[in-house]
Amino acid sequence: MAELVVGPRLYSCYKCRNVVAHHDDIVSKAFQAKNGRAFLFSHATNIVTGPKEDRHLLTGLHTVADVFCSDCSEVLGWKYERAYEGSQKYKEGKIVLEKFKIVKENW
Structure with missing residues (x-):
């Protein structure tokens, strides 16, 4: 009987399936974005960061x-x-x- 190999649970871009985060890096699942729920991650991979700007969010002013x-x-x-x-x-x-x-990938 073959042994099932389970890799890390990952998250990918919904459009192109590029891996962007590990499940183990989730800090909180209780975040709210304009279009619904969001997750706070300690870090992510394969992302590009745009220009910084000040925004008034639900929890106050943030850059x-x-x-x-x-x-x-x-x-x-x-x-x-x-x-x-x-x-x-x-x-x-x-x-x-x-x-x-x-x-989700590898779930």
Whole structure:
């Protein structure tokens, strides 16, 4: 009987299937984006970061940059560059990926 080899649980771009994140890097699943739920990741791969801009989000003012798939350039979410509220500092350097823009791989 062949042994089933299970790799890491991954998330890929829904458009081109480029791997963008590992399930183990999820910090929180309780994020809200314009178009529904989103996940906060400690880091992501195969993404390109756009220009920084200040945005008023649900939790206050943040400096963020949109993140794009490095293969197909689809916007997948954003990266927190700076949080102005002390209680939000934990988000700095982390990436939010919108749930409907990513698909599960190896589940």
